[in-house]
Amino acid sequence: MSDIKIEGYEFKPGFKGMAKDTGSDQTMFKGVHWGKAMMWIFLLSDTFIFSCFLISYMKGRGSTIIDWPNPSEVFGLHVFGVDVPLLLIAIMTFVLITSSGTMALAVKYGYEKNKKMCGWLILATAIGGLTFVGMQAFEWGKLIHEGVRPWENPFGAPQFGSFFFMITGFHGTHVSIGVIFLFIYAYKTFAGHYDEGKRGWFTTMKGDYVEIEILGLYWHFVDLVWVFIFAFFYLW
């Protein structure tokens, strides 16, 4: 997306382009909006936080000699008289991927300055995120009701609860913050702040549809983290 030309430095793919960019005695990320670069740096640091959680989970699960609870049964649902393993988690995964898809399209329509489509797609993304948080709250309630606590649970190794609440809780917080911002940005899009270049609250930066892409990066990251949590916590 960063193919804006600066002083003759055109976009060159691959390591050649990278060498040209870094050795140019100029700004390194040419044509990359500073907000986008900062969002990427933030996401990188967030990656490290989630990695530390998942690695500590790996260490905890690997070093216990008591059997780990079988996630397939713990997160299974009993619907219409049959036990379906991981049903709620599967639905949550599909909901989050759907919202990620609508966000990607919102970014695309944003760059095409299609205000209506962009706004509606952001709104759809927000509703997807809200559904996800709602289902997570239901899941937490179900597990707490069954006696899962950070220090004990009826299914197996007592560490299970603390890792579960910590990791999904932190991810859920990210989703919730994302949902709040999605609603705000949906409003800003419909109100035309990005068309007329209205300034934001804490910044002198003029409103631009690049902000939708920055928000999109955050939202896709939340989906990305869920991919890893789904694989390591629920499936493993």
Place this chain on the structure above:
Amino acid sequence: MDKTKKQEQTSTHKIGIYLWIWGLLFVLSFFSYMVDWYQFQGMLRWSLILFFMFLKAGLIMAFFMHLYWERYALVNVLLWPMTAIACFIFLMVAEFEYTVFTRFFYFVVGG
């Protein structure tokens, strides 16, 4: 910014590519759910989980987060630090194997 400095040229990609990736993500998620549904165990389960996970993560990062079209200067700044995570995982695997070994050892031998 003056005109010579910046020629606004924001590119948008065809909607088809997003829909394709979206569909692929659905299919891959379905497959990873099927890993649990059919209760694959052992190496087969773990390798399938990792395979689908990395494929999904790669698709999201490359196309939804636009890294595939991004300048290499930015892509490399983002991806190289990940090797530190790989090192950390490696260290902690050694650590938990040692912990579980000592636990078993002292359960058998006694303190």
